[in-house]
Amino acid sequence: MANEWDEYAKTWETEQATSEFASHVFEQLIKQTSLKGKHVLDFGCGTGLLSQKMVYAAKDIVALDSSEAMIEQLDKKELANVEPVVDELTRGLVAQHPAFRNQFDIVVASSVCSFLPSFSETADVIYSILDNDGVFIHWDWVAENEGGFGLTQTKVEHVLTSVGFEDVSVSVAFEMDTKQGKRSVLMGVGKKR
DSSP states (O other): OOOTTGGGGGGGGGSHHHHHHHHHHHHHHHHHOOOTTOEEEEETOTTSHHHHHHTTTSSEEEEEESOHHHHHHHHTTOOTTEEEEESOOOHHHHHHOGGGSSOEEEEEEESOGGGSSOHHHHHHHHHHHEEEEEEEEEEEEBOSSTTSSSBOHHHHHHHHHHTTOEEEEEEEEEEEEETTEEEEEEEEEEEOO
16 A cells, blocks of 8 residues: 655654654653553554654554555564554544454544544544543644644644544644744644543
């Protein structure tokens, strides 16, 4: 299943910004929730930088990415309690793949949601696979306006609320220097009650 992200896989972790983004995300994640003993979905896991940081606390992690080449890089890390899955997050996958047999306590997505064809449809699937009291936390670049690169705080609040999440909060989590200048990263958090 070739996709546009495959070409970045081999050099993904050589970019300083990629590792820096994952470190900031992990810092924010552990401020939001405990990973101890949790069943986690790392949605859009890429080469597994975030999974690698979560592996020591989480009970287990399903690492999902649509790029086979990214998952190949993750496989090389040989993380004991991480199950890599190459696919897109759809209702069909959830219904058929054994990795999705149990509900998740936490779903994380690091710089993923703004690239989805339909953030709303995917958020609805994520809501359905979370256990009660489960949490969805994602980080994406802040868009200057609707239709721009990234997501706006208004869009994230609307999508998370509309699919059923409660205690929704959206905030600027951190800033990073990029080739395009300083960019803000938002963190969207929704809980399933």
